Amino acid sequence: MAILQQFAQQLINGLVIGLIYSLIALGYTMVFGILGFINFAHGDVYMIGAFLGLVLLGTGAFNFAAAMLGAMILTAVVGVAIELVCYRPVRRFGKGFEDAMLVSAIGVSIFLETLAQVIWGTETHPMGLVIPKVVYQVGGLYISSLQVLIALVSIGLMIVLHLFVTRTVTGTAMRATAQNTMAARLMGISVNRIVAVTFAIGSFLAAAGGMLVGAYFDAVYPLMGWTAGIKAFTAAVLGGIGSIPGAMLAGVIIGIVETLGAAYISSAFRDGFAFIILILTLLFLPSGLFRVRRGEGKV
Amino acid sequence: MKRRALLLVFAVLVLSALPFVVADPYWLHLLIMSIMYMMLAASVDIIYGYAGQLNLGQAAFAAIGAYVTALLMLRLHISYWVAMPLSGLGAAFFGLLLGFPTLRLRGLYLGIATMGFSEIVRLVLLTWSSLTRGPMGLPGIPSPTIGSFAIESKTAYYYLILVYLLITIFSIQRLVNSRVGRAWIAIREDETAAMAMGIDTARYKVMAFSLGAFFAGIAGSFYAVYISFVSPDAFKMMDSYLIFAMPAVGGMGTMLGPLIGALIIYVLPEATRVFSDYRMLWVGALLVVVMVSEPRGVLGGVASLIERSRRARQES
Numbered sequence: 001m002a003i004l005q006q007f008a009q010q011l012i013n014g015l016v017i018g019l020i021y022s023l024i025a026l027g028y029t030m031v032f033g034i035l036g037f038i039n040f041a042h043g044d045v046y047m048i049g050a051f052l053g054l055v056l057l058g059t060g061a062f063n064f065a066a067a068m069l070g071a072m073i074l075t076a077v078v079g080v081a082i083e084l085v086c087y088r089p090v091r092r093f094g095k096g097f098e099d100a101m102l103v104s105a106i107g108v109s110i111f112l113e114t115l116a117q118v119i120w121g122t123e124t125h126p127m128g129l130v131i132p133k134v135v136y137q138v139g140g141l142y143i144s145s146l147q148v149l150i151a152l153v154s155i156g157l158m159i160v161l162h163l164f165v166t167r168t169v170t171g172t173a174m175r176a177t178a179q180n181t182m183a184a185r186l187m188g189i190s191v192n193r194i195v196a197v198t199f200a201i202g203s204f205l206a207a208a209g210g211m212l213v214g215a216y217f218d219a220v221y222p223l224m225g226w227t228a229g230i231k232a233f234t235a236a237v238l239g240g241i242g243s244i245p246g247a248m249l250a251g252v253i254i255g256i257v258e259t260l261g262a263a264y265i266s267s268a269f270r271d272g273f274a275f276i277i278l279i280l281t282l283l284f285l286p287s288g289l290f291r292v293r294r295g296e297g298k299v
Numbered sequence: 300m301k302r303r304a305l306l307l308v309f310a311v312l313v314l315s316a317l318p319f320v321v322a323d324p325y326w327l328h329l330l331i332m333s334i335m336y337m338m339l340a341a342s343v344d345i346i347y348g349y350a351g352q353l354n355l356g357q358a359a360f361a362a363i364g365a366y367v368t369a370l371l372m373l374r375l376h377i378s379y380w381v382a383m384p385l386s387g388l389g390a391a392f393f394g395l396l397l398g399f400p401t402l403r404l405r406g407l408y409l410g411i412a413t414m415g416f417s418e419i420v421r422l423v424l425l426t427w428s429s430l431t432r433g434p435m436g437l438p439g440i441p442s443p444t445i446g447s448f449a450i451e452s453k454t455a456y457y458y459l460i461l462v463y464l465l466i467t468i469f470s471i472q473r474l475v476n477s478r479v480g481r482a483w484i485a486i487r488e489d490e491t492a493a494m495a496m497g498i499d500t501a502r503y504k505v506m507a508f509s510l511g512a513f514f515a516g517i518a519g520s521f522y523a524v525y526i527s528f529v530s531p532d533a534f535k536m537m538d539s540y541l542i543f544a545m546p547a548v549g550g551m552g553t554m555l556g557p558l559i560g561a562l563i564i565y566v567l568p569e570a571t572r573v574f575s576d577y578r579m580l581w582v583g584a585l586l587v588v589v590m591v592s593e594p595r596g597v598l599g600g601v602a603s604l605i606e607r608s609r610r611a612r613q614e615s
Contacts, residue, residue, distance in 0.1 A: 038407045089591040096488075100594035102353070102407055103547050107586025110540055114579040230411070237408075275415055282408055 005140050010263045016147045018255020019154035023209040024232035025247040027202025033178040033242035040105035043229020044112035049075035049207025050214040064130040072207040079203025080196050116222035124221040127214040150212045227271050234278040240288025318454045327453045334460045336565045338467050340545035340557035342514035348551035350507035351487025353410040356417030357542045358534035360390040360512040364519025365529045369437045379443035383520045390516025391509040398505030424531040436530025440523050456525050467514050544582050548589050550598030
């Protein structure tokens, strides 16, 4: 019984961290769905989100919920600014320069990482206790109030995203653009506006992930975007890049595999499991769990 | 054609005369390091600029070269002139190994695999303490000698790295203007089409990786004897970014591009001392600015300026 109980406990821990990976993975997969471009700097946007939240908390004027919302909105603005300044102008060069946007994204990533180091230093900043710490005991399993918060917030955000994408006009336009950019444009959809909205949503969710991770591990630091970015990117690829439900599911899978691996195989290798999943996925399941058929006429 | 050859001879003469003009040891050190970076930039340009394979782990090859030289010279007391080519070959062997994933991976997927590779190299160097002394590094690497003459002064090292750079550039130019280089460019432009034209893409991609690694390994070997100390921190992730950014900023797949890029990215921040603490900030911003304004780099910008003025002259 004890073994089963321990296993169930690890499953819960993995699920919680996996939900955060899902939140970040959505930013990769949605941008890829529309532009066919992997936003290399997305992990760093997530890091910026965590730091902005930390700054808001530091002013003392905000509680955790308000600071998180504020960080999400500010990061969405940052994400759109990056798209407008660093990516959109590159797209005008068109065919033959597909790699230029990727190189620009590498530049953005280097810039954001260094900027964070210059402003906040290389050390790890604690986020402090964001909600009263309570540990609930359910049938021999321990669940902390923080874990409940993370699960509620991430699942809530994903439901809102799902409703937005399926029920609103903008969401429908997003799906149309992802299916076939040229046809969407002919239907009168402003593709550039949809791209900006996508970056805003991706960065909005990434900031939420950054705040939740910062609270969960009580640590915010400039290079945090690198490991989380790789894991979320793996989730996007495993889910089938471009697929929103795929990213949600795969994030949770990665969180669980990683936690079980750390518990039963090697805790020192914790950050390596995502890498192995990424390599295996690329070799044996390149189109991921939910295969997305890419439309014609990408911008 | 003749004019170009004359210009080349002139450039080589100026570069050879530089140590007589630059007396300050700091500036001479800067020159030596920038030429080493030019060599590294040219080496990554083979892989990314010509063959079109994104490589964000080039510094790992330099680290391998540096460690091979350091270990051979310190542990086995082998002459530098034997250790140096072995460093190149050692790095080329790992380039060959890393070349195989390229057969299945493209674009950023490949870039991430190369980053993973460089991280593995760093971790091995850090943890294999019995061989590498881990984070303490390997100090006291002896100077190379020619007969009874030891290469110890900065001026002597300057000429050594200058010769390496010239050989590197000459070899790359010969390769690029051959069947091999045309195959690389064909793969870069359209891999499927290249395959359809009967190019053995797998072979040429692996070849690009191992050749690029070879020259990086030689540069690393130079670094080991010049600094006479290597540690796992000598070539980090950020150095891979730095090296990758040089041809991207200067102009990818050209002879001068990596050299200009190394000047802009390495020398400018050091020389002005404005950015030296925030060099990576400058590198990141520069990459974005270049991609946004002219993805072909500084050389591409110059070329289109010349083209525009020529057209304007014809019209008037």
